[in-house]
Amino acid sequence: MIKVSKRTALSPVKLNAAMRQEKRGIEGPHEDSIKVVVRVRPLLKREIERSPECLVDIDNDQSIVLSPGVNSLQARKYREAQKFTFSKCLWSYDKRTSVPYADQNTVFAEVGSELLDNTLDGFNSCVIAYGQTGSGKTYTMMGTDDEDGLIPMVCRQLFTRLDQQVHTKVQVKISFIEIYQENVYDLLGNGSKLRVRENSERIPFIENLNEYNVSDSREIMKLLNEGFEKRTTAETHLNKQSSRSHSILTVTVVQEKFDPATGSLVKLKSNLKLVDLAGSEKFVASDGLDKTRQQEGSRINKSLVTLGRVLTILSQRPTKKTVIPYRDSILTWLLKENIGGNSKTIMIACVSPTDFDETLSTLRFATITSRIENQVQVNKESRSNMDEMVKQFQLEKAKLLECISELKQMDSRSDELRKLENYVEWQNNYIDTLTFTNSVTQKQLSSSLRAAQKRNELLMSSLMLTLKGSETGPNEATDELSKLIDKLHRLDIKSPLRDIEKDLQCDLVMTYSANVIDDMI
Numbered sequence: 001m002i003k004v005s006k007r008t009a010l011s012p013v014k015l016n017a018a019m020r021q022e023k024r025g026i027e028g029p030h031e032d033s034i035k036v037v038v039r040v041r042p043l044l045k046r047e048i049e050r051s052p053e054c055l056v057d058i059d060n061d062q063s064i065v066l067s068p069g070v071n072s073l074q075a076r077k078y079r080e081a082q083k084f085t086f087s088k089c090l091w092s093y094d095k096r097t098s099v100p101y102a103d104q105n106t107v108f109a110e111v112g113s114e115l116l117d118n119t120l121d122g123f124n125s126c127v128i129a130y131g132q133t134g135s136g137k138t139y140t141m142m143g144t145d146d147e148d149g150l151i152p153m154v155c156r157q158l159f160t161r162l163d164q165q166v167h168t169k170v171q172v173k174i175s176f177i178e179i180y181q182e183n184v185y186d187l188l189g190n191g192s193k194l195r196v197r198e199n200s201e202r203i204p205f206i207e208n209l210n211e212y213n214v215s216d217s218r219e220i221m222k223l224l225n226e227g228f229e230k231r232t233t234a235e236t237h238l239n240k241q242s243s244r245s246h247s248i249l250t251v252t253v254v255q256e257k258f259d260p261a262t263g264s265l266v267k268l269k270s271n272l273k274l275v276d277l278a279g280s281e282k283f284v285a286s287d288g289l290d291k292t293r294q295q296e297g298s299r300i301n302k303s304l305v306t307l308g309r310v311l312t313i314l315s316q317r318p319t320k321k322t323v324i325p326y327r328d329s330i331l332t333w334l335l336k337e338n339i340g341g342n343s344k345t346i347m348i349a350c351v352s353p354t355d356f357d358e359t360l361s362t363l364r365f366a367t368i369t370s371r372i373e374n375q376v377q378v379n380k381e382s383r384s385n386m387d388e389m390v391k392q393f394q395l396e397k398a399k400l401l402e403c404i405s406e407l408k409q410m411d412s413r414s415d416e417l418r419k420l421e422n423y424v425e426w427q428n429n430y431i432d433t434l435t436f437t438n439s440v441t442q443k444q445l446s447s448s449l450r451a452a453q454k455r456n457e458l459l460m461s462s463l464m465l466t467l468k469g470s471e472t473g474p475n476e477a478t479d480e481l482s483k484l485i486d487k488l489h490r491l492d493i494k495s496p497l498r499d500i501e502k503d504l505q506c507d508l509v510m511t512y513s514a515n516v517i518d519d520m521i
């Protein structure tokens with residue numbers, strides 16, 4: 001998936017990325033609050049039969065009003081409607097015209113697109129679907145057979161956007177886990193329990209977790225469906241197919257590109273986590289739940305209670321000394337970076353239109369979450385020891401191009417000039433190609449750059465002579481020029497090229513292979 005274009009101007013994709021970057025401002029560490037989007041689901045078939053009262057309304061696209069309802073017990077306790085304001089409120093209750101209906105595409109436009117922007121800009125990103133059981137989390141995240149949810153849309157669009165990138169080498173990896181009863185299981189593995197550990201920077205990771213390289217949307221969708229099939233679900237009294245586990249799909253995107261502005265090689269690495277939480281479900285003895293369901297319920301509650309505790313502490317602006325109980329549940333431990341750490345995080349709070357208590361609890365939870373400021377920064381590495389050499393090369397390239405254009409203006413159309421121009425173009429493309437190519441080692445790159453610099457010196461002298469020839473008449477310079485071009489021919493550039501070609505087996509270097517030189521010079 002490596003592409004090279006000779007264009008130097010910013011492509012629309014790059015331009016958009018640059019504009020987004022400018023809008024967001026800074027690459028270095030900065031605060032970014034967790035964004036909350038609320039989605040109200042429609043009545044379900046079995047609910048319609050009871051003709052329940054709709055307790056929610058959307059005031060504008062940012063405020064949601066929850067009223068106790070005239071018939072409910074809550075009406076006495078909460079006399080007034082409660083209003084909550086968030087980044088966005090999505091109305092999927094019915095298709096009346098005064099409030100635009102939010103379908104799956106709307107969710108993608110409001111959340112998915114931003115997640116992809118952030119990921120491609122090099123930020124860790126995360127979306128967490130939260131809400132009571134049956135409130136529409138899995139519908140929103142995965143969708144159904146007929147309507148894709150956020151996860152499949154994001155995965156497909158990721159590749160569409162990556163395919164539009166030029167001058168970039170990309171690697172995409174995915175892993176998919178579920179946390180069931182406080183244990184981690186690999187949804188793309190053999191089903192054994194996995195351990196969570198922390199690296200030296202105290203960032204948690206899952207030991208022996210399978211990560212798969214994916215190169216297109218077909219591959220990613222295949223793995224996704226495979227994992228989703230394995231997720232633990234069961235029928236509960238509130239949802240026919242209730243997720244009994246938390247699932248986390250992690251998409252790791254590594255982009256390597258050459259930044260012509262700074263003349264350096266830049267590596268952006270971002271983790272995109274798509275989290276579908278299990279529903280919080282109140283259960284009482286009269287529900288007649290069996291022991292497994294009760295145990296599941298209490299474990300799910302335990303992790304969601306810990307999540308609530310962590311979010312509450314974070315929302316109160318903790319000091320460095322405050323202990324945040326991330327490790328009290330596997331869920332909060334694994335989401336450590338995404339809540340309070342280095343991640344641009346969005347919560348989708350899913351609510352039912354008819355359940356006052358649960359919807360109130362979800363909206364309060366969401367309000368606390370919206371007060372949290374994460375500390376984010378672009379995950380950027382540049383191969384700094386190469387930077388100077390590449391910068392130097394860029395300067396030389398600029399000089400050579402300047403010289404050629406000067407000669408052209410002087411209407412010097414000599415054969416030599418044409419050859420030199422071809423040579424300069426080839427050389428520049430070749431070096432650009434190498435710098436974009438991930439598999440080239442630092443050693444290979446630095447020796448190629450050194451060789452290229454030697455050639456640059458000769459090219460420069462040759463161009464200077466051509467220039468001299470144009471000014472003083474060809475005769476004086478011709479001899480010397482032929483000698484220099486001869487020297488250029490004799491520089492052994494073919495064998496190192498062939499070595500690299502063999503190593504890489506990559507179309508890109510092939511394009512500028514040694515054979516091409518034969519045609520040019």
Ligand SMILES: Nc1ncnc2c1ncn2[C@@H]1O[C@H](COP(=O)(O)OP(=O)(O)OP(=O)(O)O)[C@@H](O)[C@H]1O
Binds near residue numbers: 244
């Ligand atoms: N916006 C929506 N449009 C149409 N149907 C929806 C919508 N949201 C939810 N549903 C339907 O409601 C039911 C419950 O939704 P879903 O399974 O997504 O809930 P959940 O929050 O994931 O529940 P759990 O926590 O138990 O897994 C499903 O039949 C789903 O198709």
